[in-house]
Amino acid sequence: MRITFWGAAGEVTGSCYLVETDKARVMVDCGIHQGYPEAEARNRRVPWKRDLRLDAVVLTHAHLDHSGRLPLINRLPGEWRTFATPATAALTDILLEDSARLQEQDTMLANRRRARAGKPLLTPLYTPRDAAESLSRLKSVAYQTPTQIAPGITIRFVDAGHILGSTSVEMIAEDAGRTRTIAFSADIGVPGSPLLADPTPLDRADVVMLESTYGDRDHRPMEQTLDELTAILREAERDGEKVLIPAFAVGRTQNLIYHMAQLHREGRINNLPVYIDSPMAIAATRLYLDHVDILDADARRLAEYKSSLLRFPTLRYSQSADDSRRLNDLRGAAVIIAGSGMCNGGRIVHHLRHNLWKPGVHVVFTGFQGQGTLGRELVQRPSSVRIFGETVAVKARIHTLGGLSAHGGQSTLVDWASHLVGPGKPTPRFFLTHGEDGPRAALAGVLRNRLKIEAERPVLGQTVDV
Numbered sequence: 001m002r003i004t005f006w007g008a009a010g011e012v013t014g015s016c017y018l019v020e021t022d023k024a025r026v027m028v029d030c031g032i033h034q035g036y037p038e039a040e041a042r043n044r045r046v047p048w049k050r051d052l053r054l055d056a057v058v059l060t061h062a063h064l065d066h067s068g069r070l071p072l073i074n075r076l077p078g079e080w081r082t083f084a085t086p087a088t089a090a091l092t093d094i095l096l097e098d099s100a101r102l103q104e105q106d107t108m109l110a111n112r113r114r115a116r117a118g119k120p121l122l123t124p125l126y127t128p129r130d131a132a133e134s135l136s137r138l139k140s141v142a143y144q145t146p147t148q149i150a151p152g153i154t155i156r157f158v159d160a161g162h163i164l165g166s167t168s169v170e171m172i173a174e175d176a177g178r179t180r181t182i183a184f185s186a187d188i189g190v191p192g193s194p195l196l197a198d199p200t201p202l203d204r205a206d207v208v209m210l211e212s213t214y215g216d217r218d219h220r221p222m223e224q225t226l227d228e229l230t231a232i233l234r235e236a237e238r239d240g241e242k243v244l245i246p247a248f249a250v251g252r253t254q255n256l257i258y259h260m261a262q263l264h265r266e267g268r269i270n271n272l273p274v275y276i277d278s279p280m281a282i283a284a285t286r287l288y289l290d291h292v293d294i295l296d297a298d299a300r301r302l303a304e305y306k307s308s309l310l311r312f313p314t315l316r317y318s319q320s321a322d323d324s325r326r327l328n329d330l331r332g333a334a335v336i337i338a339g340s341g342m343c344n345g346g347r348i349v350h351h352l353r354h355n356l357w358k359p360g361v362h363v364v365f366t367g368f369q370g371q372g373t374l375g376r377e378l379v380q381r382p383s384s385v386r387i388f389g390e391t392v393a394v395k396a397r398i399h400t401l402g403g404l405s406a407h408g409g410q411s412t413l414v415d416w417a418s419h420l421v422g423p424g425k426p427t428p429r430f431f432l433t434h435g436e437d438g439p440r441a442a443l444a445g446v447l448r449n450r451l452k453i454e455a456e457r458p459v460l461g462q463t464v465d466v
């Protein structure tokens with residue numbers, strides 16, 4: 001059996017594996033490369049041949065770095081389906097459509113400049129129609145339900161606790177008369193995080209694909225982060241000031257709503273209005289509420305108790321562009337949660353332009369800020385930034401909170417791996433993916449010391465025989 005790494009090999013984006021047996025060919029994830037200068041070119045230079053015949057695709061979760069290249073395989077021959085959990089299918093619907101729309105928009109803007117410069121025009125990587133075609137291939141499979149997806153290949157999804165619907169995958173494949181089990185960790189969440197169940201480990205495999213995003217460190221404890229957030233919110237409420245929180249629409253925004261609802265129940269914030277200023281975040285929040293059955297026990301209890309999950313009296317949704325603009329005229333204290341999480345686009349940029357120059361305002365970063373983004377610039381506390389061609393002074397107080405990651409830290413990854421080794425189990429061949437080289441090397445070292453595992457670190461395009 002052969003496995004080829006078509007992404008997330010030495011980087012955290014572009015997840016894509018091809019598994020080939022003597023009977024079938026299955027792709028696991030088909031994510032987009034993101035966040036570095038050559039990503040765009042890499043996405044356009046697809047690694048597969050045009051006549052690659054697939055039997056099935058497996059999608060581990062909705063994040064674009066796992067789903068965002070699905071529209072590029074529509075033209076491959078064959079009648080395959082893309083298998084995902086029901087919640088992943090629903091979230092992918094929102095994310096892929098939005099991604100296609102943004103790509104069209106960005107290409108249109110770039111082409112205006114290119115036309116004026118006499119340069120040849122670009123075509124978008126894909127269009128909403130391509131995204132719709134990918135979505136029509138989705139087939140839902142519930143957690144813990146062994147399902148044959150291709151000749152000789154069965155999968156079982158287990159909850160990875162990373163975002164709503166996310167999975168690790170156990171794949172059992174027949175090849176040349178023998179059966180092999182492959183464990184794909186995909187993105188592993190943080191045990192004890194709100195809303196989601198803890199990651200479910202897999203307990204035996206011949207081959208393991210383990211993510212390594214934070215292979216080199218553990219996160220700060222969540223309690224400490226929540227204390228810092230609470231202090232900022234209480235101070236803003238007392239002083240009648242704004243708090244701007246750039247946040248990714250899926251996952252992070254729902255966690256923030258969950259925490260703020262709790263502070264409200266505990267009487268620690270009282271009349272502080274909280275605005276969710278993002279149609280995508282509003283849609284994603286609705287999906288979390290539609291899938292209460294797969295959330296953790298606390299969340300299910302809250303949903304039963306006066307439907308108080310992800311709801312509190314001062315929570316407001318701001319859907320339209322007009323609603324969003326009206327937030328500029330708000331008087332008094334308020335929290336505004338808007339995308340994008342790294343401030344490289346979206347409604348948050350407008351709020352930053354309107355507020356960064358005001359000394360009382362708080363800006364709270366809760367996630368990773370990529371190189372070259374406005375978010376990265378702001379966390380370095382410059383005296384001013386350029387927004388829409390205008391210089392804006394940075395007088396607002398900038399906070400960076402570290403403990404709200406959706407990815408497990410080093411200890412979580414090692415614990416997940418430890419369930420796959422031990423007496424009476426096969427000795428699996430480990431491959432570290434979905435991590436930059438530093439974290440991968442650090443995780444390889446810890447796995448060697450603690451579990452006697454010699455993990456391999458594949459490169460982009462590499463094929464291994466297993």
Ligand SMILES: [Zn+2]
Pocket residue numbers: 061063162187
């Ligand atoms: Zn992810």
